[in-house]
Amino acid sequence: MQVQNKGYLSIEQLQDQYLKQNKSGTSQVATDGQSFQEILENSRARAQGQVRFSKHAAGRLADRNIELTSGQMERLQEGAQKAQMKGIKESLVIVDQLAFIVNIPNNTVVTAMNQQDAAENVFTNIDGAVII
Template sequence: MTDAINIFPQPVFPGGQPPAKRPDRAPATGTNFDALLRNKMAPQNIKFSRHAGERMQSRGITFNPQQLQRLESAIEQINLKGGRESLVMLDDTALVVSVKNDTVVTVVSKDQLKNNVFTNIDSAVIA
């Protein structure tokens, strides 16, 4: 019987030296996959259309960070349910929101709510 001889050739590197080993982890200053994933999964900042901005300014409407967080949460809930254009009631303010674009289309204060009709919405949420 004959034994098989296996020969494993050594790789040839340019310049005769093997390349330097890459570090096992991403550099501390770089962006890692986990951070990118969390950023994509987190609700995006809400945009306000020019019309909504004008309405807020003329009616003296402002939102604090907690209210904006509640609004983001409401938009996320509507999105999960398949809503596209929604009426969001936030404290004493009504907002019409384009869920697809994460954009507030218009804002109405409590004083202007009486006798107001909202059209082209498919959902409503109280935030």
């Protein structure tokens, strides 16, 4: 016996559509292995318009023994804001002897290095630079 569905989707078809939608990431949030505390801090920083650090960038700061002063953090934030006003998407922001690659739309520092680590002075995949 064959049942005609008159243009309506079966439960199985709806389920397949829902699962495909979730696999494409449209209704899921990627956490990149972050802890709940990191996600909470990052969402607070984003809400306040502050620059946040990716897990990779935080690791680079720790590996390279780079500690930012509050003044340097303010200048990094200022540099990211200037880059955003100019329409830059991926920016090199230089603060003192430190270089940061910042993803401007996400307001996220992607990587960080000091002068010794940037010995080649070649930066790729950026579309602008701010020296502050």
